[in-house]
Amino acid sequence: MPKKLAAGNWKMNGLRQALDEVRALHDACPDAACDIVICPPATLIRSMVKVCDDMQIEVGGQDCHENSAGAHTGDISAPMLADTGASYVILGHSERRATYGETDALVRAKTLAAWDSGLTAIVCIGETLEQREAGQTLEVVGRQLQESTPDGASPETLVIAYEPVWAIGTGKTPTLEEIGEVHGFIREALVKRFGPEAQDMRIVYGGSMNPKNARDIAGIANVDGGLVGGASLKASDFYHIVKALDG
Numbered sequence: 242m243p244k245k246l247a248a249g250n251w252k253m254n255g256l257r258q259a260l261d262e263v264r265a266l267h268d269a270c271p272d273a274a275c276d277i278v279i280c281p282p283a284t285l286i287r288s289m290v291k292v293c294d295d296m297q298i299e300v301g302g303q304d305c306h307e308n309s310a311g312a313h314t315g316d317i318s319a320p321m322l323a324d325t326g327a328s329y330v331i332l333g334h335s336e337r338r339a340t341y342g343e344t345d346a347l348v349r350a351k352t353l354a355a356w357d358s359g360l361t362a363i364v365c366i367g368e369t370l371e372q373r374e375a376g377q378t379l380e381v382v383g384r385q386l387q388e389s390t391p392d393g394a395s396p397e398t399l400v401i402a403y404e405p406v407w408a409i410g411t412g413k414t415p416t417l418e419e420i421g422e423v424h425g426f427i428r429e430a431l432v433k434r435f436g437p438e439a440q441d442m443r444i445v446y447g448g449s450m451n452p453k454n455a456r457d458i459a460g461i462a463n464v465d466g467g468l469v470g471g472a473s474l475k476a477s478d479f480y481h482i483v484k485a486l487d488g
């Protein structure tokens with residue numbers, strides 16, 4: 242079984258003072274058994290890397306451009322993220338797919354760019370409520386998985402985040418059985434495509450994970466961690482999720 246991953250997505254939240262939350266998280270669980278990564282806004286990445294220097298906490302970006310440099314005002318490239326000391330990057334988050342029209346093909350190109358810079362890509366996939374209600378969940382997730390990820394993925398370079406769009410920031414979650422069904426489906430697809438080593442590829446769940454539901458979700462087969470938005474902002478909340486993933 243892969244080592245579980247507790248990933249925090251701070252989205253567009255956090256000023257410098259928020260770095261205290263990372264220190265508090267480390268103080269609360271200095272020797273967590275799971276891997277921890279925090280993806281703060283770009284403005285905090287470098288300072289967070291410095292804060293986490295002697296901690297077991299990694300830092301990641303929330304997006305990167307598919308090109309390594311050029312005339313792309315406001316964008317950040319994968320080599321720039323790597324240059325800050327970041328080691329992960331979230332790609333294809335549903336908020337970026339919805340707001341910026343990011344397609345599976347673009348997410349795939351960004352994943353290749355991330356790999357070129359030695360970053361581990363956390364690629365997000367998940368259905369909308371409409372798609373779930375129409376019984377299209379596995380079809381949508383299967384297609385996104387196939388088209389958003391390049392060939393040649395390994396457990397070190399790729400994490401899949403199953404994030405039902407309707408569960409993000411809403412307080413709603415699928416049932417444990419529904420999460421298990423999709424994660425099992427993703428595992429099968431990964432092994433078929435990338436071979437037996439995909440048994441060790443992490444498939445994390447995201448969507449209103451919180452201190453109350455984390456232990457149940459962490460116990461589902463093929464759930465290898467969580468991608469956590471709101472509940473990752475405060476160490477006092479995220480700590481409980483890390484503990485739940487610690488087993």
Ligand code: PEP
Pocket residue numbers: 250404408409410411447448449450468469470471472
């Ligand atoms: C997310 O943004 O990836 C997420 C899962 O958000 P939340 O935990 O707030 O639903």
